[in-house]
Amino acid sequence: MLVAALLFTLTLGSTGPLRAASVFAADAPGANLDFEAGSLTDWTAAGTAAVQTADAHGGSYSAKLSAASSTLTRTITGIEQGSYTLSAWVKGGTSSNSAYITATETGGPDTRTMIDTYISTTEWKQISMRNVLIYNGQVKITITSGTGSNLAVDDIELTLDSSDANPLANWSFETGDLGGWTVDQGRT
Numbered sequence: 001m002l003v004a005a006l007l008f009t010l011t012l013g014s015t016g017p018l019r020a021a022s023v024f025a026a027d028a029p030g031a032n033l034d035f036e037a038g039s040l041t042d043w044t045a046a047g048t049a050a051v052q053t054a055d056a057h058g059g060s061y062s063a064k065l066s067a068a069s070s071t072l073t074r075t076i077t078g079i080e081q082g083s084y085t086l087s088a089w090v091k092g093g094t095s096s097n098s099a100y101i102t103a104t105e106t107g108g109p110d111t112r113t114m115i116d117t118y119i120s121t122t123e124w125k126q127i128s129m130r131n132v133l134i135y136n137g138q139v140k141i142t143i144t145s146g147t148g149s150n151l152a153v154d155d156i157e158l159t160l161d162s163s164d165a166n167p168l169a170n171w172s173f174e175t176g177d178l179g180g181w182t183v184d185q186g187r188t
């Protein structure tokens with residue numbers, strides 16, 4: 001008995017896999033994620049935090065949280081839904097494992113990376129938080145010194161690893177035809 005069936009398949013667009021792109025690089029104009037504004041423009045500081053010229057990972061400035069329980073915070077908005085990596089360069093002393101960077105208010109799970117595991121007093125180290133899921137177009141970045149009193153940070157980057165934008169053509173059939181699809185009729 002012949003069983004007729006319609007098999008719909010959909011071919012991905014010719015653009016291929018989505019490639020990682022740094023959407024908020026440290027050197028993005030006006031981003032001040034590298035503190036090269038020479039001030040804490042776009043950041044909110046609590047406790048004792050300021051830009052410094054004594055040391056920097058890149059450029060002339062970095063930010064330094066020079067007292068315990070200090071924070072630097074900013075919210076970046078207008079970014080597309082997807083999975084990101086948030087990275088930063090840090091330098092300083094340990095904090096009894098109480099210093100951290102968080103990515104919150106994304107519409108997804110909060111992400112936190114403890115800094116002590118990576119930090120050094122003699123060289124800049126890059127820490128990265130992968131799988132930062134952003135569902136609502138924004139991310140709140142917070143850097144906390146914890147019990148430490150000499151946490152320097154510089155060159156923060158937010159990189160889009162995987163966009164949730166649907167790469168499939170004509171997924172909703174709103175072209176009014178089967179464009180993008182192939183119809184395989186009569187397969188048994």
Ligand SMILES: [Ca+2]
Nearest residue numbers: 034058059061
């Ligand atoms: Ca800098």
